[in-house]
Amino acid sequence: MAGLTLQLLGLQLFTGVALGALYVLLAVGLSLIFGMLTVVNFAHGAFYMLGAYVGMWLLMHGVNFWLALALAPLAVGLLGLAVERTLIRPLYGRGIDYPLLLTFGLSYIIVEGVRVVFGNTGYPVDTPEILQGAVNIGVGYFPLYRLFVIAATAVILLALWLFLERTSFGLIVRAGARDPQIVRILGVDVARVWLIVFGLGTALAALAGVLAAPLQGVIPEMGGPILAEAFVVTVVGGMGSLVGAVLAGLLVGVVVSMTSLFAPEMSRVAIFALMAVVLLIKPQGFFGRAGLMS
Amino acid sequence: MLKIRGLEAWYGASHVLQKIDLDVARGEIVCLIGRNGAGKTTTLKSVAGLIDKVGGSVEFEGEELLGLPAHVRFHRGLAYVPEERRIVPGLDVRENLRLGLIASPLKKRETQAIREASMIFPRLAERITQSAITLSGGEQQMLAIARALISQPKLIMLDEPSEGIMPVLVDEMFELFGKLKSQGATILLVEQxxxxxxxxxDRAYIIDQGAIVHHATAAALLADAEIQEKYCAV
Structure with a gap:
């Protein structure tokens, strides 16, 4: 009995990490965008959903999974560029609530647009053949596709880390997140950096959407709950902190999956309880800097 | 080189600069003096492109700067070392220096940048891998100056470089300014x-309540205790 429970806990832990991986992809994008642009992007969940739909549409049209995994984020990322350039840019310097309200409205438009094109009901998405089945991970059999989600997220995070730490553009992003004025007086066109960061963030959200599609199918409303959870992750990890987003994302994923093992109906509540506890102890989150919102 | 005519600036509704006229010729060190809140920093920021609401004219090498974004002014050869927030806290000394090169029109290598920086301030080279936030105030100022110099600007604007810095480092810094001048550098200096x-x-302007009230050679001003008393006593 004890062995079985341990086994169950072990498997549930992996399930939590796989779920957390999706949170991490969303939260990292949110955090990048907030850290650089001070935009609280309420359309992030809609971009996630859009990524899932574009991925599904590509798969339906015979595009193979790997190509869809690359093309969907690319397409949504391009849309993100257009959104920043035309809608968000005019709002810089007007305070945090303007872009917040804009992206909030935009998310409704995107969701309605998807409903118009694809209908109100959702679609199942097949797991790609090569990733079907389960593998023994020591504590028992675990779905191969979930392992793939974890691995893909790890690869993306590694690439993102190399990009931020090793490239000139990454250096600008890190410096600009701390102090946009310094990079401006050192000759950097900050507006261009913001544009690219917004596009990158939306592409990451779309990638999470494509990865999530085989796990849960696609429906127009899929971006809502996960956006709330991703916000919890950024708050727990500390607004604007990428390391915080990664750790908090995994933590929230594990908390959800563990809670659902014992009290499934409590799993959503557990996320917010966790956030409340963290905020009471550390109001700026794990790695947040105080006063970022002011 | 720099020709400011009728420069005006506003913060919201408050009119902080009123028709400033100021010239800096190539190879000159020009000093802008005045009490706190007189408009010294605003003048530099207006030239650097960090104030949104400005009027008048700022010509740099015969071309109008007003209306150009800050990063383009840097590309024209204008460097600005602000009074506050000089370094980027999350980065180390090397990364801060590299930042000065990234958008520079000169395509130099990182190693060369570090070598040059260490020729300017040897103590920076000794602390090259240290997080910039662990440097003393004076070292942070040196880092900001070195970072500005790496791009070989035509004009350097320095805002209160001695502010909050140990006297021994202030001497080292002003020694550098003198050396830069002898090498032909052009500097617009705000200093308490x-x-x-x-x-x-070479010359100095005195600014009071957003307007230039006096202008003379540095030697004449040094000798003029009355003017100094009137506008410079903190």
């Missing part, structure tokens, strides 16, 4: 430490 500034400057 009037005697020190006038000692290396």
């Amino acid at each position: 430490n009037v005697e020190l500034a006038l000692a290396i400057a």
Whole structure:
């Protein structure tokens, strides 16, 4: 009995990490965008959903999974560029609530647009053949596709880390997140950096959407709950902190999956309880800097 | 080189600069002196492109700067070392220096940048991998100056470089300014430490309540205790 429970806990832990991986992809994008642009992007969940739909549409049209995994984020990322350039840019310097309200409205438009094109009901998405089945991970059999989600997220995070730490553009992003004025007086066109960061963030959200599609199918409303959870992750990890987003994302994923093992109906509540506890102890989150919102 | 005519600036509704006229010729050190809140920093920021609401004209090498974004002014050869927030806290010394090169029109290598920086301030080279936030105030100022110099700007604007810095480092810094001048650098300097500034400057402008109230050679001002008393006493 004890062995079985341990086994169950072990498997549930992996399930939590796989779920957390999706949170991490969303939260990292949110955090990048907030850290650089001070935009609280309420359309992030809609971009996630859009990524899932574009991925599904590509798969339906015979595009193979790997190509869809690359093309969907690319397409949504391009849309993100257009959104920043035309809608968000005019709002810089007007305070945090303007872009917040804009992206909030935009998310409704995107969701309605998807409903118009694809209908109100959702679609199942097949797991790609090569990733079907389960593998023994020591504590028992675990779905191969979930392992793939974890691995893909790890690869993306590694690439993102190399990009931020090793490239000139990454250096600008890190410096600009701390102090946009310094990079401006050192000759950097900050507006261009913001544009690219917004596009990158939306592409990451779309990638999470494509990865999530085989796990849960696609429906127009899929971006809502996960956006709330991703916000919890950024708050727990500390607004604007990428390391915080990664750790908090995994933590929230594990908390959800563990809670659902014992009290499934409590799993959503557990996320917010966790956030409340963290905020009471550390109001700026794990790695947040105080006063970022002011 | 720099020709400011009728420069005006506003913060919201408050009119902080009123028709400033100021010239800096190539190879000169020009000093802008005045009390706190007189408009010194705003003048530099307006030239650097960090104030949104400005009027008048700022010509740099015969071309109008007003209306150009800050990063383009840097590309034209204008460097600005602000009074506050000089370094980027999350980065180490090397990364801060590299930042000065990224958008520079000169395509130099990182190693060369570090070598040059260490020729300017050897103590920076000794602390090259240290997080910039662990440097003392004076070292942070040196880092900001070195970072500005790496791009080989035509004009350097320095805002209160001696502010909050140990006297021994202030001397080292002003020694550098003197050396830069002898190498032909052009500097627009805002400085509270009037005697020190006038000692290396060619000319000085005195600003009070957003307007230039006096203009003379540095030597004449140094000798004029009355003017100094009137506008420079903190």
